[in-house]
Amino acid sequence: MRIDAAQTAKRLLEQDRVLVLLHQYPDGDTIGAGCALCAGLQSLGKQAGIACNHTIPERYGYITRLVRPMEFEPEFIVAADVADPKLLGDKLAHFGSRVNLCIDHHGSNKLYAKETYLDPGAAATCEMMAGVLAGLGVTVDAALAAALYTGIATDTGCFKYSNTTAKTHFITAKLMETGMEIEEINRVMFDTKTKNRVLLERMAMDGMEFAFDDRCAIITITRAMREQSNTGDDDLEGITTLPRQIEGVLAGVTIREQTDGRFKASVRTHPPLDAAAICARLGGGGHPNAAGCTLEGTLEEAREALKSAVKEQLDERIFTH
C-alpha cells in the first residue's frame, strides 16, 4: 500500500526496535537516508540500527558515526532507497519478503513492502527523509543535515542533473540553515579520485579513438588495463561520461572487457542521436541518452560493430536531415 510522509512518520512513531536496511553497494543516498532515519529514531529514545550487505565506505564515516550501535531483536523492518528486494544483496535477502515499510524515490520501485512511501518526483530518498524526520518531530542539527545533504548532492550530481527541482533547492536551503559545512563533503564526493582511477583514466584516454568527424569518441578498458592500474569496480564509477564530455561529440562509447572475455559497451549520446536505438541494433537497450549492450568476438570486432551502429544513426539523424 502506498502511504505519504505524514503516515510514514505516524507509523514509525508507533514502532520500536527498528532495523533500517540499505541497498547493496551503498551510495550516498541510501547511507544518508538510512542513517539519518536511524539516528532520528534513536534521538526519540527508540532502539534502531542499520544493516547493509556491504561495508560502508570510509568516506561516509561522518554519516555512519551518527548511529549509535545498539543490540536488539528487530521488530519493524524499514528499507531506505531500496527499489527492489534483490538490491538488498545476499546477506539481507531473507528480509526481502518481510519489509514493513519502504521509503524510496525510484519510479521503478517494486512495491514489495507492506507499506511504501514512494515519491518518484523526489531527486533523492534523502529529500523525502527530510519530511519524514520533520513529521517525527526530530530536530535536524548540522550533523543530521550533512547526512541528508550528502544523499541529495550525490543523487543530483551536486544539483547538476535534471532530477533537481525547486523543492530540492528549498529543502537544501533549510538543511544549510542548520550551519552545516558543504565544502569538505563536496570535495570528497565530487573532486577526489583514487590514484588507480587516475592511472586507468590516463590509459583509457591514451587509447581514445575519434570517428565520423569527431562526432563519435570511443574509449576501451581492457582487463590488462584494470590489472595494471589495480582498479576495483568502485574506481570505474562515472567513467562512461568521459568520451561524451568532449565538445562536439554526439556519441560517447565506452567498451569494457569482461572477465568472461565478452565486451560490455556503454553508449552515451546527445540529441538528435538515440543511444537506445544504437544499442538495439546490437541486441541491447536503455534510455535515449544512455544505453548499453554486450558483444562477443574480438575487441576489434566489437569496436567496428559499435562504430557501424553509431554511423547508421548519424546517417539517419544528421546527414539525411
Added chain:
Amino acid sequence: MRIDAAQTAKRLLEQDRVLVLLHQYPDGDTIGAGCALCAGLQSLGKQAGIACNHTIPERYGYITRLVRPMEFEPEFIVAADVADPKLLGDKLAHFGSRVNLCIDHHGSNKLYAKETYLDPGAAATCEMMAGVLAGLGVTVDAALAAALYTGIATDTGCFKYSNTTAKTHFITAKLMETGMEIEEINRVMFDTKTKNRVLLERMAMDGMEFAFDDRCAIITITRAMREQSNTGDDDLEGITTLPRQIEGVLAGVTIREQTDGRFKASVRTHPPLDAAAICARLGGGGHPNAAGCTLEGTLEEAREALKSAVKEQLDERIFTH
C-alpha cells in the same frame, strides 16, 4: 556611497538610456547579471544595452539573446560584477571614472562607482540581481531565470563551493519555479571540454610525477604541449585542480612554462599544508589553499625548487607533529 537592493531598484526606475558594463574576459556571472538587468529594464520600456571589452563566448548565446539591440546615447552607467574599474578592460576604460551604479558581490570591490550595491555574502552578483529585478517589478520568466541561474551556478561550481549559502539555494528554488531547464546549461558549463583541452590534459597526466609517499603530485605544461594541443588560454581554466584531486595528495603543483621561458607554478593544498607558505619560500604568495610563484632557470630546477618547498612544509606540518 553604499546602497541596498531597494535603493538600487529605485535609482534604476528613475533612469533611462542605461548602459550596463560587464567585466573583461566575461564569465557566467557578469554576463548573466548584466544581461538579465538589461533585459529587465527593456521589459519596462526603457532603453538599455550592454557593453563588454571582449566578445561574449557563443555558449552564453541563450543569455545574450535576451537583450534586444538598441541604439541610444547612454545617460546612466551601471557596472555588473565589476570589482575594479581596471577590470572593464581597455575598450571601456574611459567609463571607469563615471560609473553611476555598481552591483557586485566581490569583497574586494574598490567602491569606485558613485553608488555601490555590494553584498560580499552573496555567492554571485546574479543572486543579488534576483532581488534587484524583484524591486524593479520585472517578471522573471524561465528565460530570465536561466540567465540568473547561470551566474549562480558558475560562481559556485554548481553549488559545490563554500560560498554557497542557504539563501543561494532559496533564490535558486524560486528561479526553478519558473519552469526553467537546468540540464543543458550545466552540461555546457560543467561537463564539456574541447578536444584540445582533453589532448593537453592527457599529455599533462602522462607526465604527472608523484613525490613524498604520494602526498605531492606535480604536472607540467610546456610551451611545446600547448602548441601540440593547440590550446588557448581559455582551455587551461581549472587545470590546476587536476593534481590535488587525487586521493591522498596534500599538495598539487602545476608548472606552466611561460612565453618568456620562465615558469609559473600554481600550488593547491589541503590542510595541514599551507600553499601560501610554500610559495612564499619561492618569492610568491596567495591563500592557504591556493597560491602561486614564478621561477627562473630550467624546468628541472623549477621542479626541484618546488619539491624542496613542499618537502619543508611536509616536514614541518606532518612528519614532526
